Amino acid sequence: KAGVTQTPRYLIKTRGQQVTLSCSPISGHRSVSWYQQTPGQGLQFLFEYFSETQRNKGNFPGRFSGRQFSNSRSEMNVSTLELGDSALYLCASSFGQGPYEQYFGPGTRLTVT
Amino acid sequence: AQTVTQSQPEMSVQEAETVTLSCTYDTSESNYYLFWYKQPPSRQMILVIRQEAYKQQNATENRFSVNFQKAAKSFSLKISDSQLGDTAMYFCASSQGGSEKLVFGKGTKLTVNP
Numbered sequence: 001k002a003g004v005t006q007t008p009r010y011l012i013k014t015r016g017q018q019v020t021l022s023c024s025p026i027s028g029h030r031s032v033s034w035y036q037q038t039p040g041q042g043l044q045f046l047f048e049y050f051s052e053t054q055r056n057k058g059n060f061p062g063r064f065s066g067r068q069f070s071n072s073r074s075e076m077n078v079s080t081l082e083l084g085d086s087a088l089y090l091c092a093s094s095f096g097q098g099p100y101e102q103y104f105g106p107g108t109r110l111t112v113t
Numbered sequence: 114a115q116t117v118t119q120s121q122p123e124m125s126v127q128e129a130e131t132v133t134l135s136c137t138y139d140t141s142e143s144n145y146y147l148f149w150y151k152q153p154p155s156r157q158m159i160l161v162i163r164q165e166a167y168k169q170q171n172a173t174e175n176r177f178s179v180n181f182q183k184a185a186k187s188f189s190l191k192i193s194d195s196q197l198g199d200t201a202m203y204f205c206a207s208s209q210g211g212s213e214k215l216v217f218g219k220g221t222k223l224t225v226n227p
Contacts, residue, residue: 003157033214035215042217043204043206043215043220044217045214045215045216048212048214050213055213090158092158094213098213101160104158104159107157
């Protein structure tokens, strides 16, 4: 069974630009959650999607948005990038009727210069 | 709001010995779950062990076990017979029933020395 995949794995952007990250969950999983991991703030929840609906949202500014498609793949978008958005962005998938085990992807390392 | 606190930023243990990682949490919910996740260097985060708050029995998974003290809101992880492959960041996390949202502690960096 293929694991959670995230693309791209590494990304370098300039302040003010926007970026889109993609996450493909494990087959059969309907829930996708996104987390931001930084050395200072640790792991912080961004949002969760279940069956194309945002079910939970973390305490992040409106520049952070996401969506989920009918095949459960999810994207998150960050507009008007700031230096502080540099982080490892992790995606996790699950069946969505838990909480049960969430399976994490390898992450996308975003660097904003 | 849920909070999770890990008071040990770093720990080390000798191979084959036992180590305990501490975690305390706070929640107003009665239906919640607790987890320990492991993040090896440059590798993906994986679930180590899971505990339902309504279960009194402590969860165990092979060499990994927890000491769940509900009244004290404590959830420590014991690793027995430590192996070099146990070297990783360990995160304690909680979630509410019906939600996939995880609230993580800051993590404990565990190094197993040969």
